[in-house]
Amino acid sequence: xxxxxxxxxxxxxxxxxxxxxxxxxxxxxxxxxxxxxxxxxxxxxxxxxxxxxxxxxxxxxxxxxxxxxxxxxxxxxxxxxxxxxxxxxxxxxxxxxxxxxxxxxxxxxxxxxxxxxxxxxxxxxxxxxxxxxxxxxxxxxxxxxxxxxxxxxxxxxxxxxxxxxxxxxxxxxxxxxxxxxxxxxxxxxxxx
Numbered sequence: 384x385x386x387x388x389x390x391x392x393x394x395x396x397x398x399x400x401x402x403x404x405x406x407x408x409x410x411x412x413x414x415x416x417x418x419x420x421x422x423x424x425x426x427x428x429x430x431x432x433x434x435x436x437x438x439x440x441x442x443x444x445x446x447x448x449x450x451x452x453x454x455x456x457x458x459x460x461x462x463x464x465x466x467x468x469x470x471x472x473x474x475x476x477x478x479x480x481x482x483x484x485x486x487x488x489x490x491x492x493x494x495x496x497x498x499x500x501x502x503x504x505x506x507x508x509x510x511x512x513x514x515x516x517x518x519x520x521x522x523x524x525x526x527x528x529x530x531x532x533x534x535x536x537x538x539x540x541x542x543x544x545x546x547x548x549x550x551x552x553x554x555x556x557x558x559x560x561x562x563x564x565x566x567x568x569x570x571x572x573x574x575x
Contacts, residue, residue, distance in 0.1 A: 393419065394451065398463065419572075426500075430495050431492035432468055433560055433564040434491030435491050438484075448472070449469075449570050450469045486515050486539055
């Protein structure tokens with residue numbers, strides 16, 4: 384689809400009328416609609432989500448659901464914010480924790496964008512790393528009653544990152560990455 388023929392609308396149905404009247408709402412909506420009605424931008428967002436999806440599937444996740452852009456209410460800052468896209472899944476139940484295998488779905492989008500396109504914005508990286516850290520702290524990172532182990536987390540993230548980079552050196556895997564990005568784009572944006 385060309386930029387002129389694609390028309391993406393940003394969902395905002397979870398906001399109350401009062402929240403839609405916030406002074407940041409209209410400018411944010413206009414900015415994001417302009418971005419999402421660019422084929423190049425949409426494909427970069429889809430590529431990021433593909434990085435999550437490929438590794439979710441490899442880890443045996445189920446109930447993978449794709450979501451498109453939505454303006455949500457950020458209660459922390461009391462203003463509208465954008466969720467540009469997302470993928471949710473039910474993680475597999477594992478008997479033994481394969482740390483890198485389980486971290487790759489969280490950071491795959493970061494590495495895919497960095498290696499195959501342009502780097503993500505800081506907010507997307509922060510959100511994905513927060514989710515990765517939550518998973519790690521829940522399943523791996525406690526060091527007895529001493530709290531959480533930052534050094535072990537950093538090592539585990541670097542190991543997962545290096546495995547993703549190795550995967551992306553394969554032309555067949557790189558092709559799969561782009562095919563999955565197009566799958567996300569077709570499903571969420573109804574365009575390729």
